Amino acid sequence: MAGIIAIVNTNQAPVGEMLLRAIADVPGNPGSSAANVRVESNVGLGVVPFCPATAAHYGSASVARGADEQPLTLDGQVWTVMDGRLDDRRALEALLEGESRGHLDAEPDAALLARAYAKWGDACVSHLLGDFAFCIWDSRRRRLVCGRDHFGVKPLYVAHVGGALVVSSVLRWVRRHPAVSHRLRDEAVGDFLLFGLCMDPSQTAFADISRVPPAHRLVYCAQTNSTRVERYWELTAGETAREADPQEYLEQFSSLLRSAVADRLTERTTAVLMSGGLDSSSVATVAADVIGPAAPSRLRAFTIVYDTLMADDERQHSSDVAASIGIPICHFAADQYRPFERWGSGLAPPEPSLEALTAVMADLLHLLSQQSHVALTGDGGDPMLLPSSVIDHVGHVSAAALAIDLWRAWRAHTRPPFGIRSRLSRWFASAGVQPAWLSRELTGVFDARTRQQDVAARRAARGGARRAALSDVSDPWWPSTFESLDPGATGCAVELRYPFFDVRLASFLLRLPSFPWCVDKHILRSAMKGRLPESVRTRSKTPLAGSPIAPGDQWSVRQALALFDATPEIARFVDVDTFRTTVQGTSLLSNASLGAWAAISLAVWLRCDSGAAVQ
Numbered sequence: 001m002a003g004i005i006a007i008v009n010t011n012q013a014p015v016g017e018m019l020l021r022a023i024a025d026v027p028g029n030p031g032s033s034a035a036n037v038r039v040e041s042n043v044g045l046g047v048v049p050f051c052p053a054t055a056a057h058y059g060s061a062s063v064a065r066g067a068d069e070q071p072l073t074l075d076g077q078v079w080t081v082m083d084g085r086l087d088d089r090r091a092l093e094a095l096l097e098g099e100s101r102g103h104l105d106a107e108p109d110a111a112l113l114a115r116a117y118a119k120w121g122d123a124c125v126s127h128l129l130g131d132f133a134f135c136i137w138d139s140r141r142r143r144l145v146c147g148r149d150h151f152g153v154k155p156l157y158v159a160h161v162g163g164a165l166v167v168s169s170v171l172r173w174v175r176r177h178p179a180v181s182h183r184l185r186d187e188a189v190g191d192f193l194l195f196g197l198c199m200d201p202s203q204t205a206f207a208d209i210s211r212v213p214p215a216h217r218l219v220y221c222a223q224t225n226s227t228r229v230e231r232y233w234e235l236t237a238g239e240t241a242r243e244a245d246p247q248e249y250l251e252q253f254s255s256l257l258r259s260a261v262a263d264r265l266t267e268r269t270t271a272v273l274m275s276g277g278l279d280s281s282s283v284a285t286v287a288a289d290v291i292g293p294a295a296p297s298r299l300r301a302f303t304i305v306y307d308t309l310m311a312d313d314e315r316q317h318s319s320d321v322a323a324s325i326g327i328p329i330c331h332f333a334a335d336q337y338r339p340f341e342r343w344g345s346g347l348a349p350p351e352p353s354l355e356a357l358t359a360v361m362a363d364l365l366h367l368l369s370q371q372s373h374v375a376l377t378g379d380g381g382d383p384m385l386l387p388s389s390v391i392d393h394v395g396h397v398s399a400a401a402l403a404i405d406l407w408r409a410w411r412a413h414t415r416p417p418f419g420i421r422s423r424l425s426r427w428f429a430s431a432g433v434q435p436a437w438l439s440r441e442l443t444g445v446f447d448a449r450t451r452q453q454d455v456a457a458r459r460a461a462r463g464g465a466r467r468a469a470l471s472d473v474s475d476p477w478w479p480s481t482f483e484s485l486d487p488g489a490t491g492c493a494v495e496l497r498y499p500f501f502d503v504r505l506a507s508f509l510l511r512l513p514s515f516p517w518c519v520d521k522h523i524l525r526s527a528m529k530g531r532l533p534e535s536v537r538t539r540s541k542t543p544l545a546g547s548p549i550a551p552g553d554q555w556s557v558r559q560a561l562a563l564f565d566a567t568p569e570i571a572r573f574v575d576v577d578t579f580r581t582t583v584q585g586t587s588l589l590s591n592a593s594l595g596a597w598a599a600i601s602l603a604v605w606l607r608c609d610s611g612a613a614v615q
Helices: 017-023 089-097 109-127 171-176 186-195 246-262 278-298 314-325 358-369 399-411 420-428 448-460 467-473 477-484 503-509 519-527 557-565 568-572 576-582 591-608
Strands: 002-009 036-040 043-049 078-086 130-138 143-148 157-161 164-168 216-221 226-231 270-273 299-305 329-333 374-376 495-497
Touching: 002 017, 002 078, 002 130, 002 143, 017 036, 017 043, 017 171, 043 078, 043 130, 078 109, 089 109, 109 130, 109 143, 109 216, 143 164, 157 171, 164 171, 186 448, 186 591, 246 278, 246 503, 246 519, 270 278, 278 299, 278 314, 278 374, 278 519, 299 314, 299 358, 314 329, 329 358, 557 576, 557 591, 568 591
Parallel strands: 270 299, 270 374, 299 329, 374 495
Antiparallel strands: 002 043, 002 164, 036 043, 078 130, 130 143, 143 216, 157 164, 216 226
């Protein structure tokens, strides 16, 4: 777990080591000199371990073989910095070793990455599995090659301005480079006010800073002074898997889920963020099974609960799961938190965000870090196992196959969604509601209606029998969430890992027949039979019984206007007078008033982010 950075001065000016060290710091300790750096004329690489446990693995910038010292080189010519983890190492090692076997199993992931680059060049990222972000400087060919994992679990930001190319896994490090301005990107802010996040996976809220999107690589060639960003993998549903024996589906799923969890259990102790729901409870159960008899000492569950704010039975359900698999559990009460709490004291997110209760996760991660620097989550089960309707299967699945699937669904006592109502809703849905209070300055460069139509068309373009799941899994909300919980953003040395976002498992699940396997997560419930308490295994998906924000902390129009008056920068995006006359209500922090909530969040963020510039 570390932050990485690469700087290439494309104007050939030397990279200053002091600048590189000043840009990079340890979360929670600005100005730390813990960065390990390598400077070669106009190129600099740096890596900063985020916790003592990982600091031991990042030594000086010497030639390393078999030791995880970064920046790492195997030949003195190609240098690598990497954050993350490589999965299915045995398969990768077999490809790299050829006929010989066994001498790579002790090498760190960064060394395997270097060997993969030596063998496949730019295409090396296509042979990797896991959660990773990396930068490779090839001094022979004068090229910088960077890559980001398939689902974007690890962030990777880039700025190419003022004669410098800056690439880093930490957004604030890129912002610190003197050539990078703090100007906001109008289109990204417009997206935030419409959708709650930037819908372009290649852009950030800052005009000078882009993202390397998930499943993409960036290649800079000094000889031509050119940069290209290209996709190396695309998630597709593929042809629906057909097994004569339904048991085959269960066995494949159970094996792949176990592999996904096992590859993420790399530390001596591991936490699991476990509600009383099916997905996270299943991950915890599989993790305990993989660890074996040592699970009570190596695995611990953490659960957010509400004791007074709303009716909440997560405490009981999560306790039942922890007891059934024999691991300790810690319940974290979140009743007393207020919206935007401590945003002015370092808890404001790196970019505008609808998540007003970041203090909850900050305190939970701090508590969790006393147990482990790695936590598993059950995120991803909902989108991966989202069934399509019967109507969506027409034209994509043969009548005979659909009949068999429906018969199996009847045998399994599941009720497939037919889809007439949802299809009619899509046909007759409007283009969306554009807030009347968007400022004239913003609408001069940002067409809200056209943008909503473009986003809707892009979502509708995903076809196939598993269209709904593919659309949800591919939504930009996921990498945005991963980025917001990365240690480089939270400032807490805890890395979240997501077994359901495993390429092998996801590829299988998106080829799974919707009926019966995805209806009410039938395949997961079947796989967990006899392994989870029945009260949890058969429990329906249960949303929160109320708002996590106390009634006394809801925001009214009056409070919003007072905030806007104290934040003159908001006028660049919000026509305050129109907001005053068109927005109604005493509870604006809700999904029912997304635009108003976004405007409030943006104003608070602008007040807390002193570096952001509205020009």
